[in-house]
Amino acid sequence: MSIQNNLQDSALYRSRWIKRLAPVFTLLVGVLVAVVLLQSGPSAKRESPPRQARLVEIQPVVIGNARTRIDAMGTVVPAESVMLQPQVDGEIVFVSDELEPGGLLRAGDELLRIDPRDYELAVLQRESEVAQAQSTLRLEQGQQSIAKREFELLGESMQADDRDLVLRKPQLESVRAQLALARAGLEKAKLDLLRSHVHTPFNAIVESTEVDVGARVTTANTLATLVGTDSCWLEVSVAVRDLKWISIPRGDAVVGSTVRITNRVAWGEAGWREGRVIRLAGDIEKEGRMARLIVAVDDPFTLKPENSGKPVLLMNSYVSVEIEGRQLDQVASIARMHLRDGDRLWIMGADDTLEIRKVDIVFRGHDQVLVADGAKAGERLVVTDLAAPVAGMPLRRRANDTASTQVGTEAGK
Numbered sequence: 001m002s003i004q005n006n007l008q009d010s011a012l013y014r015s016r017w018i019k020r021l022a023p024v025f026t027l028l029v030g031v032l033v034a035v036v037l038l039q040s041g042p043s044a045k046r047e048s049p050p051r052q053a054r055l056v057e058i059q060p061v062v063i064g065n066a067r068t069r070i071d072a073m074g075t076v077v078p079a080e081s082v083m084l085q086p087q088v089d090g091e092i093v094f095v096s097d098e099l100e101p102g103g104l105l106r107a108g109d110e111l112l113r114i115d116p117r118d119y120e121l122a123v124l125q126r127e128s129e130v131a132q133a134q135s136t137l138r139l140e141q142g143q144q145s146i147a148k149r150e151f152e153l154l155g156e157s158m159q160a161d162d163r164d165l166v167l168r169k170p171q172l173e174s175v176r177a178q179l180a181l182a183r184a185g186l187e188k189a190k191l192d193l194l195r196s197h198v199h200t201p202f203n204a205i206v207e208s209t210e211v212d213v214g215a216r217v218t219t220a221n222t223l224a225t226l227v228g229t230d231s232c233w234l235e236v237s238v239a240v241r242d243l244k245w246i247s248i249p250r251g252d253a254v255v256g257s258t259v260r261i262t263n264r265v266a267w268g269e270a271g272w273r274e275g276r277v278i279r280l281a282g283d284i285e286k287e288g289r290m291a292r293l294i295v296a297v298d299d300p301f302t303l304k305p306e307n308s309g310k311p312v313l314l315m316n317s318y319v320s321v322e323i324e325g326r327q328l329d330q331v332a333s334i335a336r337m338h339l340r341d342g343d344r345l346w347i348m349g350a351d352d353t354l355e356i357r358k359v360d361i362v363f364r365g366h367d368q369v370l371v372a373d374g375a376k377a378g379e380r381l382v383v384t385d386l387a388a389p390v391a392g393m394p395l396r397r398r399a400n401d402t403a404s405t406q407v408g409t410e411a412g413k
Contacts, residue, residue, distance in 0.1 A: 068325035080228025245325030
């Protein structure tokens with residue numbers, strides 16, 4: 001009975017272990033099968049993806065003659081300006097209707113008149129003094145003639161000084177001096193009378209006036225401030241290094257550079273005026289260390305018929321100028337925005353890959369640069385901005401690119 005119970009317990013124990021190990025065995029068999037399948041299956045090789053060509057827009061490089069252009073700013077100042085002051089004292093009895101701010105005056109126009117009556121009386125007085133001096137001279141000349149005849153009748157010899165006294169030469173010289181003084185006084189009186197009429201010294205516009213009829217003025221008073229209308233000046237500041245490109249007159253044989261003047265805020269995009277460089281100031285600005293050019297502009301207020309419709313240059317206004325400089329031959333004109341890293345261009349090579357090329361820049365303008373060496377005519381300039389450009393990267397053109405597109409401008413445009 002005991003042996004039978006032991007056998008039953010042993011069978012039960014084995015059964016329990018078999019049930020516990022069955023899942024583990026199944027899992028091991030599955031892992032073994034998976035390993036066999038992985039080792040016996042086909043293997044895939046890693047390949048790098050193909051390089052994508054960047055889509056860019058290009059423009060052909062154009063070689064030709066190009067003119068340097070210097071962009072700067074300038075201030076409009078009068079070429080002629082005067083603060084009128086009277087040369088005689090008196091009460092103002094007449095003022096021209098045009099003698100008010102903005103009034104236009106022609107050279108020789110009478111601006112105002114100072115009461116001339118005192119000066120007319122002074123002329124009459126000086127005329128009488130001249131007449132009296134002339135009469136005294138004639139009397140003295142008669143006395144000298146009598147003295148000469150008496151001296152001849154005496155027939156005596158005298159020293160030169162004594163003879164001059166006998167012949168009344170000192171008296172004659174004194175009378176002649178009095179006549180000259182009287183005539184000078186008359187000329188001064190006439191000049192004062194003339195100065196009581198104040199005239200415009202040149203074609204001008206009235207900037208300000210400080211007089212009216214009835215006011216009494218002296219030579220210390222300012223009557224009006226006038227600005228010439230025939231021409232004006234621009235004081236233009238340019239970098240000293242740009243002076244070598246600008247034609248500055250040094251004599252009649254040299255013509256100054258042409259200047260195009262714009263003021264987009266006041267005149268719009270289409271408005272412009274033309275001037276010409278006439279001289280270089282002899283000093284440098286203390287603050288900006290810039291050279292100062294003087295540019296002349298004719299008829300700033302557009303008073304001449306041929307200038308009607310052009311914008312007016314107002315004094316003290318701030319304008320933009322473009323100075324036409326020297327011409328350079330056989331250069332490529334490149335828009336400054338297409339210049340990379342200061343002195344490099346992106347060129348699409350013959351194999352449609354990117355070339356990063358260093359070029360020789362002979363002139364740097366505000367919107368353009370002129371390249372003397374490093375780019376050839378017809379080469380394809382890449383004008384599209386590229387992120388992380390690398391030399392040799394593949395490129396492809398846009399479908400709408402045309403070979404006739406040009407970069408910059410050629411001479412004469």
